[in-house]
Amino acid sequence: xxxxxxxxxxxxxxxxxxxxxxxxxxxxxxxxxxxxxxxxxxxxxxxxxxxxxxxxxxxxxxxxxxxxxxxxxxxxxxxxxxxxxxxxxxxxxxxxxxxxxxxxxxxxxxxxxxxxxxxxxxxxxxxxxxxxxxxxxxxxxxxxxxxxxxxxxxxxxxxxxxxxxxxxxxxxxxxxxxxxxxxxxxxxxxxxxxxxxxxxxxxxxxxxxxxxxxxxxxxxxxxxxxxxxxxxxxxxxxxxxxxxxxxxxxxxxxxxxxxxxxxxxxxxxxxxxxxxxxxxxxxxxxxxxxxxxxxxxxxxxxxxxxxxxxxxxxxxxxxxxxxxxxxxxxxxxxxxxxxxxxxxxxxxxxxxxxxxxxxxxxxxxxxxxxxxxxxxxxxxxxxxxxxxxxxxxxxxxxxxxxxxxxxxxxxxxxxxxxxxxxxxxxxxxxxxxxxxxxxxxxxxxxxxxxxxxxxxxxxxxxxxxxxxxxxxxxxxxxxxxxxxxxxxx
Amino acid sequence: xxxxxxxxxxxxxxxxxxxxxxxxxxxxxxxxxxxxxxxxxxxxxxxxxxxxxxxxxxxxxxxxxxxxxxxxxxxxxxxxxxxxxxxxxxxxxxx
Numbered sequence: 001x002x003x004x005x006x007x008x009x010x011x012x013x014x015x016x017x018x019x020x021x022x023x024x025x026x027x028x029x030x031x032x033x034x035x036x037x038x039x040x041x042x043x044x045x046x047x048x049x050x051x052x053x054x055x056x057x058x059x060x061x062x063x064x065x066x067x068x069x070x071x072x073x074x075x076x077x078x079x080x081x082x083x084x085x086x087x088x089x090x091x092x093x094x095x096x097x098x099x100x101x102x103x104x105x106x107x108x109x110x111x112x113x114x115x116x117x118x119x120x121x122x123x124x125x126x127x128x129x130x131x132x133x134x135x136x137x138x139x140x141x142x143x144x145x146x147x148x149x150x151x152x153x154x155x156x157x158x159x160x161x162x163x164x165x166x167x168x169x170x171x172x173x174x175x176x177x178x179x180x181x182x183x184x185x186x187x188x189x190x191x192x193x194x195x196x197x198x199x200x201x202x203x204x205x206x207x208x209x210x211x212x213x214x215x216x217x218x219x220x221x222x223x224x225x226x227x228x229x230x231x232x233x234x235x236x237x238x239x240x241x242x243x244x245x246x247x248x249x250x251x252x253x254x255x256x257x258x259x260x261x262x263x264x265x266x267x268x269x270x271x272x273x274x275x276x277x278x279x280x281x282x283x284x285x286x287x288x289x290x291x292x293x294x295x296x297x298x299x300x301x302x303x304x305x306x307x308x309x310x311x312x313x314x315x316x317x318x319x320x321x322x323x324x325x326x327x328x329x330x331x332x333x334x335x336x337x338x339x340x341x342x343x344x345x346x347x348x349x350x351x352x353x354x355x356x357x358x359x360x361x362x363x364x365x366x367x368x369x370x371x372x373x374x375x376x377x378x379x380x381x382x383x384x385x386x387x388x389x390x391x392x393x394x395x396x397x398x399x400x401x402x403x404x405x406x407x408x409x410x411x412x413x414x415x416x417x418x419x420x421x422x423x424x425x426x427x428x429x430x431x432x433x434x435x436x437x438x439x440x441x442x443x444x445x446x447x448x449x450x451x452x453x454x455x456x457x458x459x460x461x462x463x464x465x466x467x468x469x470x471x472x473x474x475x476x477x478x479x480x481x482x483x484x485x486x487x488x489x
Numbered sequence: 490x491x492x493x494x495x496x497x498x499x500x501x502x503x504x505x506x507x508x509x510x511x512x513x514x515x516x517x518x519x520x521x522x523x524x525x526x527x528x529x530x531x532x533x534x535x536x537x538x539x540x541x542x543x544x545x546x547x548x549x550x551x552x553x554x555x556x557x558x559x560x561x562x563x564x565x566x567x568x569x570x571x572x573x574x575x576x577x578x579x580x581x582x583x584x
Contacts, residue, residue, distance in 0.1 A: 432544025
């Protein structure tokens, strides 16, 4: 059961081959067996999950089920889920019980899906390795001594080790796609504004976007049908007409114009990763795609721009954690100021503090124009690069990450080296474009481990259905997406 | 611009995060590295470029001025570190 697609699982439920309670129990048992190896989940609540599964079985019996009814989905612990502990990977929210549902959770509840548990993540989604979580590192199922990527590292490990049918993630600078690449599955960051941010704990509001993390493009399409949609409670939600993201899956790729940005194949790209990407391109040529060279001249600036904008927005968003209304409060303090200072010093981890300090600095009097405004202007240049590129092509391809998963602890002392993990993914967030990573093969590590490599597919605004089509076509002629890490069968 | 230890302490105070001397030292090194990265932006000519905050041309939506939220004080205060008589409690701020 564990390696079946969402469509197959749905058929198994519809034909009564298995009930949602049995399916949910199967995954809960797997979590019991394997979670200590990878630390993918922060919070589990069997009773709540099984109650939802029982309700789903009622819907299935009544014949009013939709494609995800009864399917156990892991939720990144950034989404508020009513009566579930929701920590965002932080000591600050260690005991926080969400009083309401995020829109994403509401949508899955309406679809009759089962919340299987809350997954581990970098603290407040700040990280690319899941090492900044207060609840401990997540291990990569392909090699337990390596990181799964981040910030959606728990969801990533859970999908890769088949400890859920599918999972949700959020992506501010690559936090769905980079772990999808490092753990070998399919992850999609939609167009900014397509999925509501209501109830999704804010990191950098102008960049944060939720999306699906699943075994295949087809699974992601089914998840998108549930997740996307206008929500008036999110002021940046876009009123885009509802789409069926499965509708274009089987279109032929003949004549598809694919742009290859030369900046994504330059120095810094691991040669083995480059080989895997070349092989994927060859496969796409067989499928009828045509390739053109393009350039994104300002792409190299996306990391400096991001490390102004994201910390600036984070420092503002995280000012709400003051130890007054919710969250950690220090045990001892002299006065109100001392309570703020100590509560925040104790509640936040090092990386979160660093980003709050950077953000506070770039927004402080006298520096706003030189940093924040300058970064927003370059952001415009980066978006314009993509606009120009899409005059020459329908879709853009390249590597998702310059290399494969690195060893736990390898980059913890060097934030700048860690930030370079997202060099190919951040520009997409800055431009607000949709991006996806699909498994495209493996690269052998120096210690003999097969490590997954992801191919990135970047679409034009609202072109998710075509991107999923491009991913699905490849997954019909290759089987990288069905590979499972040893030891989790 | 090179940051100093007093700068770090001032920024930490503005951000309301307590920081001791050894933490300030470590933070100085890491923040300096990050600012060096950020300073790559300086070389770019952005004359006449408008700043971008949202990828789509959107305007702030308006809605009717009607009550939509219900009173959930008790639910919300369950997460509060200290409450009394339905109020959030903080150290005394007025003599």
